[in-house]
């Protein structure tokens with residue numbers, strides 16, 4: 036049984052923990068002085084508050100255990116949360132002052148700083164506020180003591196909790212009748228096959244997928260089919276989510292088994308060991324079929340398996356789970372992944388439920404469009420479709436009413452009793468999230484519906500919010516990526532695209548899951564999703580975060596900017612803008628400010644007041660210059676200036692001691708036809724002091740900078756441009772000092788400048804390398820390529836000249852998953868010999884002016900999934916041997932000669948599911964485009980194909 040936890044409270048407890056840790060207090064000692072009682076008491080007060088919050092947290096857990104859900108507790112919790120948030124602000128102020136003092140190194144100096152910052156706060160003020168919070172918290176604790184006496188005593192009863200109620204609905208009671216089962220035929224076949232008895236050893240079969248897909252329905256359909264179940268002499272359906280106590284699982288299993296035997300049996304009085312012995316005794320002799328419904332942890336499954344003896348009689352265990360890790364325990368052939376219904380089946384199911392009494396369940400024409408809109412909201416989730424369809428069957432068939440329903444769908448989900456099931460099932464997923472994932476999960480709801488969330492962007496935001504905890508030697512980014520994977524495994528986020536070596540690139544949140552996240556966010560004052568498309572926005576009191584999706588009128592004055600931690604705007608119209616303009620002076624605790632796409636040219640000078648700011652994103656704005664005050668943002672971790680005009684920085688850049696990601700470039704040439712399509716930032720003095728910097732994208736090479744680059748030892752991703760021959764030796768030397776670098780982009784100042792990279796060595800295996808410019812002869816035979824190149828996963832060579840074919844020279848790079856050759860001078864023929872590039876998934880050949888023949892031999896490129904050939908003007912024939920590409924899914928032939936396109940029509944390409952072609956300027960599409968990957972957020976290596984408007988990586 037999971038307990039009720041206030042994540043906000045936990046989060047603040049952790050923060051205070053850091054503030055009152057010995058090291059911090061030691062640093063702060065001189066500041067706390069001895070002339071102010073209040074200031075001296077500050078550490079004590081913080082500790083008291085922490086202690087009180089810990090007790091509150093334990094109390095809330097206890098209440099959750101008892102299933103007590105009174106209004107008093109809710110209101111009280113809200114008050115606690117508010118105080119906890121206040122405390123969070125104060126702790127941030129305190130840490131800032133201590134950090135500032137540490138940097139200045141002396142009290143005298145620090146005092147001056149405080150004078151200057153008087154309008155912000157002083158230590159006395161912090162101390163006074165902490166004192167007040169402490170008192171308020173004590174008062175709150177007294178209050179709950181007074182009022183809980185009025186709550187009827189809830190007896191401790193582990194069964195009386197939220198999921199037993201759910202179990203009632205999602206366990207045996209399947210409200211989908213058999214004649215209404217839709218789209219399960221294939222999975223049903225597989226499931227039935229796996230029950231067949233040729234294999235007499237015990238088999239565990241996993242049915243997995245996100246909540247609401249009808250996994251239990253599928254299993255139940257098979258389980259209760261006489262023809263199938265009669266082959267087993269012993270049956271049990273056990274809902275594992277009912278309780279996390281093993282004894283309850285044993286007991287229920289035994290009851291199920293004996294229930295069928297019709298024997299009187301007192302399982303209730305047996306202890307855990309007795310139950311196990313009894314179970315093993317029975318299961319040893321029978322061919323059993325046991326369903327373990329909704330298993331949440333691998334641990335639980337392993338524990339249950341202890342009694343599931345392999346008796347060699349062909350026994351079967353079917354588990355349903357939302358967790359991939361649990362499903363992975365089943366053998367390879369025994370895993371069934373349940374996918375959402377396709378549009379056709381979803382509609383079918385919806386109509387069955389919404390028009391049960393109509394002949395053939397036909398939807399009246401006037402409701403058709405609206406019905407489709409509603410079904411679309413359910414994203415193929417049978418559970419949601421059934422619930423919503425059933426509800427609509429009770430409403431009058433009136434288009435006005437249906438429209439209204441559509442607009443209210445989201446709030447209906449939370450208000451309407453009939454929809455509780457969907458909500459609860461999804462809610463259960465949320466409740467089962469470990470605490471460290473809860474905030475991360477809620478955060479994703481701040482992005483618009485169906486928005487492609489880029490991994491890097493999300494990860495940087497999580498870190499800025501302080502959601503990610505340092506673990507061992509891993510960087511915060513690494514830990515965050517583990518969190519991300521965990522959310523994906525729990526089906527709370529869906530992966531939309533991975534890069535060629537399988538790293539997550541972008542994600543999306545299922546509509547209903549997102550609605551749940553929004554619901555929870557509101558409840559916990561986590562954030563306000565501002566969208567006034569359908570009238571008034573319901574704003575919780577004092578939201579901590581705000582995401583503006585739609586704003587047609589002025590933003591409501593009821594939102595108090597002074598408590599905001601995060602401001603993100605996806606709506607870039609002027610009304611949002613006018614609201615934003617007073618953020619810097621009012622929202623002094625802001626940690627994340629993302630103004631991507633805003634039509635602004637400057638940012639207010641007062642931005643320097645945002646002492647707590649950790650992430651500033653001005654991506655895709657017209658900002659030309661940063662105000663000088665920006666250098667006051669000592670906590671800044673991410674500064675994103677991509678697609679802006681800012682290429683120069685004010686002096687004092689070295690003060691950004693905590694900067695981890697510095698991204699800045701400006702698009703110059705939207706045709707992507709020149710070597711320098713992007714302009715990059717000037718390295719200001721002090722760049723090389725940014726010791727924590729991990730990404731530097733893109734920076735111009737200068738003599739000084741190239742020499743000092745080695746200082747940036749934490750760099751993982753570097754794009755360096757405008758390189759001259761004279762820089763190369765020093766550059767290679769500096770790069771050899773880095774031990775974290777995994778992504779490297781090197782670009783010459785112009786197409787004639789020779790790049791001498793033969794001395795390139797790195798301590799770390801590179802994942803990704805781009806070399807843009809005229810490479811000196813022998814670069815590809817250099818030690819880097821011959822010794823370490825085999826670890827390389829992605830390679831781009833552009834604007835290079837080769838006498839022979841680069842493909843032959845690159846053949847040693849056996850681990851490549853992606854290869855791009857752009858504007859490379861080569862010989863006329865490119866041959867992919869047998870066994871070449873066995874792991875390559877993506878191949879891009881762009882503008883190779885000499886090439887007139889491409890030949891793929893059998894056995895080469897066996898893993899290739901995507902082939903893109905663009906602007907090969909001399910190529911008239913379709914690549915020979917394209918039929919050997921057995922894994923290929925997509926092929927693009929863009930801006931090709933018209934004769935090539937004619938020849939393309941005569942070749943059989945049936946083995947490729949998507950083929951696109953275009954001649955220069957004209958674009959035609961053979962098959963429908965779906966899910967084109969979007970441009971990656973930080974890597975500017977995407978192109979817009981001329982004339983066609985296609986955009987992809």
Ligand SMILES: *[C@@H]1O[C@H](CO)[C@@H](O)[C@H](O)[C@H]1NC(C)=O
Nearest residue numbers: 065066067068069070071142
């Ligand atoms: C109090 O602080 C003053 C300087 O601020 C110092 O001279 C004095 O010794 C301190 N007294 C104690 C008891 O620490």
Ligand SMILES: *[C@@H]1O[C@H](CO)[C@@H](O)[C@H](O)[C@H]1NC(C)=O
Nearest residue numbers: 213227256259260261262263
């Ligand atoms: C039970 O399963 C068998 C085999 O798949 C099938 O032919 C039969 O129709 C099913 N019976 C019911 C009642 O669904």
Ligand SMILES: *[C@@H]1O[C@H](CO)[C@@H](O)[C@H](O)[C@H]1NC(C)=O
Nearest residue numbers: 763764765767791792793794
């Ligand atoms: C590479 O290193 C060798 C040995 O240190 C040196 O002689 C040579 O000049 C270097 N080449 C370049 C292009 O820097």
Ligand SMILES: *[C@@H]1O[C@H](CO)[C@@H](O)[C@H](O)[C@H]1NC(C)=O
Nearest residue numbers: 823824825826827848849850
């Ligand atoms: C290819 O990559 C794998 C995994 O990164 C690594 O273990 C292997 O050694 C690499 N192969 C070569 C030839 O370096």
Ligand SMILES: *[C@@H]1O[C@H](CO)[C@@H](O)[C@H](O)[C@H]1NC(C)=O
Nearest residue numbers: 492631632652654655675972
């Ligand atoms: C930057 O802006 C572009 C275009 O507006 C958008 O596609 C991208 O996701 C944004 N990236 C970040 C990190 O905000």
